[in-house]
Amino acid sequence: MAATKKLIVEKGYSDMTTKDIAKEANVNEATLFRQFGSKKELLLATLREADWIPSVSSDISDQFQWDLAKDLRVIMADYFEQVTPEIVRFSLGLRAQDIYQETMPYVDKIPTAFVQLLEDYLRAMEEREKLQISDAKASAEVIFSSMIGFAFLHAYSNKKQYQIEAEHFISQAVSQFVEGLNEQNV
Template sequence: MSEIRSTPDRIIKAFIELFRDCGYKGATTRAVAERAGVNELTIFRHFGNKKGLMEAALQSISYQPMLEKIIHEEMTWDLEHDLRVIAEDYLSYMEKISDLVLIGVREAEMFPELNEIIVQISKQLKETMVSYFTEMSRRGKLIDIDVDFQVMNFIWMNFGYFLSKCRFGDSVISSSKDDFIKHSIFLFTRGLTP
């Protein structure tokens, strides 16, 4: 039995598939409509324009809801444990959508509307992590730091590992994801813990 999807879900799925196969430029509203089995006007009615469709597609695969769920349900307020859980989940998630991320990074400079959407998603991730670090600081579990800088260091550390593995495989860093997380989170938390 096939899964029944709403029209907006079918359109988003078609856009993501075309983005993966053809990039942002190739994922035209006409091609999306054809793949989704809808009229092109239906796309405009649901999403306004291609930028609106891209926003909806990125939100549908965004890590943000998962991160918020982790913070609300799995945090123990032990910095090393919590950052390990976040890093493991983030890197697993990024591996699943690696081709989309790499295409988005490559094409963002060519398409300002795509870049704008990617920046907003990055800001959401940063804001959620800033809230977590701020709460840890309030609880006296962090040294006196600039929270924004340390959140960005955490994000860069994990995103850098992800990019390195995607681009170079094991030729730059051959250790496993688990070893990377274990060692980097240990060192990172050691520097932040009073």
């Protein structure tokens, strides 16, 4: 499964063969077929493993200070810590036409979790009367869209460069989102 992940990042699903996977995993190709039946089934088993799927940190809400700028930084930093260039390249490799229907439920878990976190956070800020917002879901989607857009644009950066650029992005994005959301309160 590790070999499958690695090759999807490097080649994508369509260009990866079971022969490539067997060679990378140091096993016989026949073993792969006996164990999984096909390249597609091996991929689906790899996806079900779920250790590759970034998710909202379970303790993230414990870090909230109920200060919009500080908390957006926490959320974005958590996202970029998990959604590395390798994860983005892996998810891009899962978008091959012949497996798209089967892989999208796994890939969709990432935006769903983070958009829900942002939406819940914005609603909680509204309940605490720290923010008035006309549409928490739409605002959460806009914030998340910028995050995923950054991650995809920088998918081929090296890890150190990505971290530096992510820190700069977080600073700029938080400033702009806070300003925009606060203007709704005027």
